[in-house]
Amino acid sequence: MDIFDIQTKVVMGEGSLEQIKELGIREACIICDPFMVSSGKINELLTVLREGGIKYRVFSEIVPDPAIDVVVQGIIRILNHKPDAVIAFGGGSAIDTAKIVSYFYTTIEGVEKPLGIAIPATSGTGSEVTSFAVISDKAKQVKYPLSDKSLIPEIAILEPELIRTVPPATTAATGMDVLTHALEAFVSTGACDFSDAFAEKAMRYIFRYLPIVYTNPNDMIAREKIHNASCMAGLAFNHAGLGVNHGMAHALGAMFHIPHGKANAMLLPYVAEYNAGLVFSKLECNKAAVRYAYLAEVLGMPAATTAQGVESLITAIVKLMQTVEIPMSLQEAGIEESVFAEQLNALCEAAFHDGCTPANPVKITIDEIREIYIRCFTGTRTIAK
Ligand SMILES: NC(=O)c1ccc[n+]([C@@H]2O[C@H](COP(=O)([O-])OP(=O)(O)OC[C@H]3O[C@@H](n4cnc5c(N)ncnc54)[C@H](O)[C@@H]3O)[C@@H](O)[C@H]2O)c1
Numbered sequence: 001m002d003i004f005d006i007q008t009k010v011v012m013g014e015g016s017l018e019q020i021k022e023l024g025i026r027e028a029c030i031i032c033d034p035f036m037v038s039s040g041k042i043n044e045l046l047t048v049l050r051e052g053g054i055k056y057r058v059f060s061e062i063v064p065d066p067a068i069d070v071v072v073q074g075i076i077r078i079l080n081h082k083p084d085a086v087i088a089f090g091g092g093s094a095i096d097t098a099k100i101v102s103y104f105y106t107t108i109e110g111v112e113k114p115l116g117i118a119i120p121a122t123s124g125t126g127s128e129v130t131s132f133a134v135i136s137d138k139a140k141q142v143k144y145p146l147s148d149k150s151l152i153p154e155i156a157i158l159e160p161e162l163i164r165t166v167p168p169a170t171t172a173a174t175g176m177d178v179l180t181h182a183l184e185a186f187v188s189t190g191a192c193d194f195s196d197a198f199a200e201k202a203m204r205y206i207f208r209y210l211p212i213v214y215t216n217p218n219d220m221i222a223r224e225k226i227h228n229a230s231c232m233a234g235l236a237f238n239h240a241g242l243g244v245n246h247g248m249a250h251a252l253g254a255m256f257h258i259p260h261g262k263a264n265a266m267l268l269p270y271v272a273e274y275n276a277g278l279v280f281s282k283l284e285c286n287k288a289a290v291r292y293a294y295l296a297e298v299l300g301m302p303a304a305t306t307a308q309g310v311e312s313l314i315t316a317i318v319k320l321m322q323t324v325e326i327p328m329s330l331q332e333a334g335i336e337e338s339v340f341a342e343q344l345n346a347l348c349e350a351a352f353h354d355g356c357t358p359a360n361p362v363k364i365t366i367d368e369i370r371e372i373y374i375r376c377f378t379g380t381r382t383i384a385k
């Protein structure tokens with residue numbers, strides 16, 4: 001038996017911010033990153049709140065990859081004014097912070113959870129519909145993915161106009177995060193037909209529309225498709241889980257301060273080769289390879305045999321990375337060999353113990369993680385060299 005549960009109401013399309021007026025909110029705490037204020041993007045949200053007679057306060061000190069000190073600041077603010085809604089407005093960092101702040105506020109005060117409204121301003125994490133929130137420990141250089149059903153926002157608002165200003169490098173990184181969510185969810189141990197449906201659609205949109213938005217940020221039709229894909233991939237992995245790609249990316253991101261999506265993207269061809277049995281041959285690899293080949297087939301790539309399907313899919317990923325200018329190796333991304341060698345053990349330990357790793361379709365050892373990191377560092381691939 002399995003249950004596919006969507007706990008978030010998804011409001012999408014132009015003008016969707018207006019929906020906030022209909023939610024019966026008295027007072028909202030807005031948690032956002034400073035860009036939302038400095039760019040004036042917040043004004044549209046504030047206008048809607050004023051029109052709806054909703055009081056608000058703004059906490060805008062969110063930094064990328066938030067650490068516990070930011071969360072503590074958020075909790076102090078929220079304790080002071082006891083809102084009945086928490087509105088997360090920004091990228092995954094703002095949404096994750098809002099989810100954790102709301103969780104601790106509810107626990108500390110013993111009050112009912114404020115209504116969680118997530119308004120993503122990047123198309124990447126899918127955090128607006130997931131039970132996950134990632135928190136960084138800057139001193140230990142580790143990222144912790146937390147997971148609890150109560151972290152899932154009640155409302156997600158997908159307003160594509162907010163995404164127009166995302167610069168190309170962030171568009172590329174966050175878009176590749178979507179692809180990684182969908183691909184990992186599709187082959188993960190927790191996948192089901194329903195998560196597959198969302199993952200497939202998300203991948204179709206990423207392959208088709210990410211090159212378009214990368215070169216033409218003002219193509220709002222393509223932007224909207226990518227924004228929806230991000231949310232659909234979130235729904236897929238919220239059910240199915242992720243895998244070692246995210247485990248390794250969390251470690252890499254925390255250690256070398258690489259944006260989350262870029263870290264995922266750089267690892268993706270190497271992890272896919274491992275899962276498909278092209279690095280170490282293991283029994284579970286056959287199953288993962290068949291899943292990759294199936295995907296290649298439904299995405300319209302050559303897949304007459306499993307081997308051909310795997311090759312087509314990994315080649316398409318590599319091509320997409322080249323199109324959106326993601327470095328093909330850690331070396332190319334500027335990480336020095338001596339620093340990499342020094343940190344390799346810590347990276348492997350963190351990735352092995354990461355909360356995302358157990359859902360990987362192939363049960364991985366720490367030595368295999370090491371081999372994937374080394375291949376990713378040097379750019380050693382079996383396919384699409
Ligand atoms: N909760 C989950 O399910 C989940 C899943 C994947 C990743 N994450 C976490 O989310 C974080 C990454 O989130 P992200 O990739 O959205 O990046 P982000 O939230 O860190 O934002 C990246 C940068 O983009 C800027 N930005 C945001 N919106 C913009 C806009 N509309 N126009 C111009 N600039 C804009 C921000 O100011 C910031 O400088 C990481 O900490 C990652 O680990 C969480």
Ligand SMILES: [Fe+2]
Binds near residue numbers: 177
């Ligand atoms: Fe991610």
